[in-house]
Amino acid sequence: MAELEDKEKFAELLALGITALKQHPDYKTKRKKRETLPSGQFSSESYIDKIAYQLGISSNTIKSWMGQMGVKYIPSRIEDGKLFGIVWLIIEKSGMDAVWFTELLRTTSIPVINPPLPVWVASCLSKAKLLRNDEFGAPSDQEIEAVKTRLFDGISQEQKPSVPAVLSVPAVLHNLPTRWSESFVGRKHELKAIGHWLTSPSPVCLISGWGGMGKTTIALESAYACVGAPHGEAASEELEWPPIACVIWISADLKSLNFGDFLDIIAYQLGRVELLSKSLNEKWFVVRNALSSYSDKMPVLLIIDSIDTADNGISEFIVNLPQGVKVLLTARENQQQIEALAGKEIYTIQLDGLLHSEALEYLASEVQHHIQLSNVPRRKAKLEQLLAESVEVHLQLIDATAGNPKAIALSVAHMTEDDIPIRQLIADIGKAGYSLSALFEYLFGRTWERCGEDARRLWQVLCFFGRPASEDSWGAAAGLDGRRFFLAVEQLRGCALIETERVDGHLHYRAHQTVLAYGEQYLSENKSFESEARQRWSQYYIDYLDTYLKRDKPEAPYWNCLLGRDLERVKREWPNIAKLMEWASAGEHSELLIQLMLRLSHLLSRVNLPMRIEYGLKAARAALLFNKETLSSLFLIDTVGWALIEIGLLDEGLRRIEAGLRILEDLDPSDPEVQDLKVLGLAFKAKYYLKTDQREKVAEILDESRDVYCTPLIKHRILLIRGDLCLQNGEFCDAIHCYEQANEVSKSYGGEKTIEAYFNLGIAYVKCGEYEKAESAFDRLLYNKSKANQIELIYYQYGMAQLLHRKGNHAEALQLTQKTLAIIDSWERTIWLREEVERFHAMLTDAY
Template sequence: MAELEDQNGFAKLLSSGIKALRQHPDYKTKRKKPETFSTGQSYLDKIADQLGVSANTIKSWMGQMGSKYIPGRIEDAKLFGVIWIILENSEMDIRWFTELLQTTSIPVVKPAIPLWIASCLKKAKKQQKNGLFGAPSDQDIKKVIERLFDDKPDNQKFAMEVKPLGHNLPTRWSNTFIGRRHELEAIRQWMLSPSPMCLITGWAGMGKTTIALEAAYACVGRLHREGITLDKCWPRFRCMIWVSADLKNLSFNDFLNTIAYQLGRAELIDKSINEKQLVVRHALAAYAREEQILLIVDSIDTADSDISQFINDLPQGVKVILTARENLNQNYGEAFRDMNIIQLSGLQKTEALDFLIQEVSRHDKMFHPPDKQKKIKQLLHASSEMHMQLISATAGNPKALSLSIAYIIDNDIPIQRLIKEIEEASYSLLGLFEYLFGRTWIRCHEDTRRLWQVLCFFTRPPDANSWAQAAGLDVRRFHHAVEQMRTYALIQPERVNEQLHYRGHQTVIAYGEQNLSENQEMELASRKRWVQYYINYLDTYLKREQPSAAYWNYLLGRDLEKIKQEWPNIYKALEWAYMEGQSEFLIELVIRVSHFLSRVNLPLRIEYGLKAAKAARQLDEPILEALFQIDTAGWALIEINDLNRGLQQIEAGLQVLEHLDADNPDVCDLKVLGLAFKSRLSLKENQPDKAADILDEAVNIPSSPIIQHRLLLVKGDLCLQRSQYKEAVRWYEEANKISAVYGGEKTIEAYFNLGVAYVECGEAEKAEKAFGHVLYDKTQPNQIELIYYYYGRAQLSAGTGDYAEALRLNKKALAIIDSWEQTISIRNEVEQFNEVLENKLDKSNGDFTKY
């Protein structure tokens, strides 16, 4: 049953949909001849017959019998039945469908996608031609979906069906897979069973990640030896999603982002968690209805607790493999329903022996001096009894075996002696790793220890440049240290986007972090090098040649792909700088990322803009404090329509400037900028006279071209609001000319408002050209550019009298606003324009609903 949470809103929307059927030939009222004294059957009677309810029931749903008769709930089959009748026989659109469901308890996917709408319509029940009640046919649903989504642009498909990526499985650590045949078969059998979850549990180093990865690769037909020898068919999954928490705690947000990206829903990455988790779950449900999805969460015991709850509530068709430490087995067994648990212990004797020989052979193929080669040969040709003693001492733990072999080869220690020391060291695997890592640590070169310790800095596996910088090593020393870490089985290289990165096992990272915590002086020095690396990285991939002024020379104008790839580590550096009170680093990073955040995460820009302002105050940097308050935070608050907080920050920044040298060019710039933003706020509050007075004050203060550009845009906005369209064109064109002096800007509003002014002046060709400039990269426009582009084109169509096309384009802008940032300031304006267009169509033909 669907609960009606907004009964009046539901009735109003449903009524508009039902009334849209009155003009359809199948629903027109057919009057019988007067002599029959019958009024015939109304369109409401026909709808009621198809749903198996009375006409009065339909009227109560529509609110025609009074608000108190609107029901509190409606059966899903009947609700979607009436929705189906409306969508099949009218021109009601996606927005109507979404808004109607939002008045109920039914979760809504925004932006709507075809699979979700289809899944809803399959729940509909109405009378068929044979007199029985049933769901619409798949072919009929497909026709309705094609109508609803027939206006998608070719190069930017938002709010539509997208195919998920096949998988994002990480690179295997080895070219071969040894043992675990019975465990692999158990995983395969689970995949074929109804059970939704499988937990692979065991102590560190037992191979939980390896076996989960091997099973996943088997499902894409890339089996190693053990998978092949099973001689069984592995199931195929439409999509496999790997989420790993093996470096640092995996946040719920990161977890959802990974799933969203793999499902082709990258536009969700910067949404709020509450919105994101709902949409991600329904996206999973939509895709899983076609074929099963496999989700693998590695090291869930280190992840956010919210992830466990999300996994426990996954839709049918999604199977989940989890890995966790043995001591958390009971906790996870109780948390999840119907879970299959596979307990990993040490390798069986024959499997362990194969693994030992493989590891020794791997070292044999690597370059080693003669004395090391001699040890490799001795170890390779040692007796089976000696091999079995080493296996027994390490409890058959693959990671412990690898570390032991590497230790024997690189040290002057006979195998018998190591076995004895291991046996005497501890009776637990935890003690075993402590012993092995301790021995390895002693043998490591100082450079290797540095690399080992700073590996914990990175959220994502580092590349050579970032890792070497954090450790303070040059190229030669770095590669020598990396080779030693590989020799000791501490890291494994992997390629990401054609670039080499280095991944370490959890136990390796934890041991390095433990040692680093004992040397705070070294940790601080390393952290500073790490942050400085990302400051330089941002300079390389964001900084412009023009303008030369700091902060403004990071205005957007370059490909952001490199920044997006490294953003998790950059954000980690930003967090550390704030948490540890490193104000200088915090300010340097915020100066560089503010404009980047304006396109990807406005709330984060506001948050760190305010933190940077506080840091600048502590460092007695008033100009920077005012800059962060006025532009970084103040401007962004205006953009999300938080006008009161925006004004507070701007006023606070201007107050700081009151105590500074009035002739300082930077002070002048920020005063003009603050006044320009205050004027813009007044315009938003529909106070043009107040805005004009503020502008009169601002124009008398000298300012740089960057600030003049922004001031002229607001002057154009004032003329636009006063319907002085030719004057508005003059100011906007002047603003764009000034920006060309320092390399130009991707200022969306400059071209959008210029286009609007051209529309009002009746210059359609110039308006179309101006709106085209809104799209910086026409082949891959981003969401905010498309909002302004479609809204501008809608105004252009309305200006030429094509209100139907204008309404179609305007609704596309609204759909993107819903999927991007619902609080964006332009939202109210677009919604109001939508109402104007609907009223114009209503007056012109009496039936705007078909648009």
């Protein structure tokens, strides 16, 4: 479903499109009489009626979308197929262009590529569902290709329909982050070097240098210059920036960028949104080919910030980039990257301190910035006095800071906040030493001394986070809220330690690596505060997971975090949650790991099964240490044993399940929780025997557990195993009955999105020839079709491949099976389904 985030704007743009569609001959109002209504009246068919008929909805629904029935009747969401259906009708026959299409989608929750790319528009239009040849379906590939050609290649600029000025879009596609400052001074020599590299044959440029030298800033400003928005020195008439087709910015600054994320960012920016759910291998080739195609006429500029902290696979990808792609890298360490990128001619720019003339200009701009921010007359007067100092004195400060922009900014902030004269600061820096590390140690040390206690608390805990911290999470970790938090934040900003950025409408806070490292050093020396802060940080994310994962039913811990809710909020914080899990499992924090796995085990079944197994085993051992035998058994049987069977490690899975059952032997057999786990363990043993084709043992276990009392949650799983046995025995009607009964039982505790339940139900319907019910079952295993994860797609695509094969669409079935195998290949470990998919693929290949 597409959420309408700006309902009024959506209605306005849709009405514009439908009004244009009205002029098409197919939608001219026809006064064709319908049959008489019971009231004795007649009605005539309007263009709205015809559109509604093609979409399979009522005329009033379209009127509500257009806002004709009033703003309050504009819906909050529209089903994707219907939305793209009406968009297809408008785009195909009204003359509206890709800009209108983009602006319409920008009012919804659907991700938008701006400016629109042909492949992205085609991908969106392929999701349309409308009446075609007496059944609902998408436009054909040929029809979409014809529309795409008209939108992007087939008409001249003069022929394009006029659109309001508000719909104008930038000329160059880019995803550049916001600038860290309003002005950019200096680095003219380096800017010239980057400009020279951009027009040279060399594909890779490496900007290296000490922390704080401005590597990220100069890369960002060069990129903005290439897209036509230069600032400061980059806007000089002496500098010429070559035309660029596209600029893609990727930051690895926080050491959490893996190769898959890297490819996803490029795919998204090039409009290949359909790749986001594909396998790593498939994305590798398609992304490379997309870069080659996009850079055919003008170069694509790919910028990777802090390449020295990124996945090795990224460096290997860069070595094999196609001609026409220019890669700008930043890194602290030069030699490592040269070795990693062996075989490429690297254009290297070593970033040293600013030239005197540049540094003087930068120093003046920093002082002016603090003057503008200050509301204290005495402080303003001191800053004006600092600005009026002689050039010689300013140059002494610049030499003392080695012309390092970050060090200069910290020095100005230091003089502003601490009211220290510039000559005294220069003398103190001289005493501190001559290396940049000693300089930062001194500056951070003085800044630390003048920071208030609250600001110090925030500074120390900022290293906890894997991504820029939100107000809530950062304040919670530091133990600050309300006015105290914001006053401390303002002090850190005044000291030039942090910057803000807005993500999804909320403020987040980032800091330079040198700032994080210094805060972490103090944290390691303050064990009591670290312990308290880690506890608050942990509790914040425990509460966060309870808010966005926990369900009302079932009430039992662990089971009340079964999947069944929108996971976007959890995914947004996942890098920080993953960092918390890593910390909890590495030290003496076993209780925290247990609490995290009680909440995250089911989520990890969709995110990373090997991670579920790894942390599940650690949680099981931790539970035994705390004499929580029942909990340890639960982790071994369900968290670990089930996951091992899912990835095909059957014997290891059986061993863990039996270990969990042995723990239960020493516990009270009358305890309902113990009874449940015994039945669950037997069910999963039956699952093992079913996968090893020992059906008699499966039937024996199912008979043994038939009369044993268990909760609906466990009964649901028993029924699934019973259905699997029927399916394997060819008793398809009985299998359908078991699966449907299992799903009905699960409704008593809120329902479950069990992938195998709906997959196997769909297969049983396929075997019975009930194709519509089969497709419905496959659809139900996807929580969100547009954001399906890889595990869901594996089962969904394989199920649909079997359905297509039974319906006679053998070529499509073969293609879908190949896609399924490609997704399976991208997993760190295989899953048990792989062998079955391979057999099916081989059968299709041999037969057709």
